[in-house]
Amino acid sequence: MTNTLPDIERKVLRIYVNESLHGRQPTLKQLSTYTGKSEDDLKGIVKSLMEKGHLVVRDGKVERIVENPVKF
Template identity: 50%
Template sequence: MTDFERKVYRIIFNMTRFGKNPSMEQLKRKTGKSEEDIRAAVKSLMMKGELKWDKRKQIWSI
């Protein structure tokens, strides 16, 4: 896991712990990166099995 992937993972983890899903705008503000970079990091984390999106509940599962 790269440093940026770890940062995105920790942001998602910490926000979902309190029942919130981070929006793209929140992720962009907290990381200082572009939407494309964030999407690539999330896709990589999903392919590695670190993150999963629960379509039914509309929330990240870690």
């Protein structure tokens, strides 16, 4: 079973990874600037990444980034 993401989800995930290396979390406005997508589109993309287990959010902040989540 392959765990492939659409290009835009993979791009947003990489942005989160890269920003986290500097101790930051990107805002929707920053994501919009980096990707060219609207903030409304990005809300859906981030929600999809959360549902797929790639982003773990607690209290409105990304707590953990999982590039290859394991499904049982």
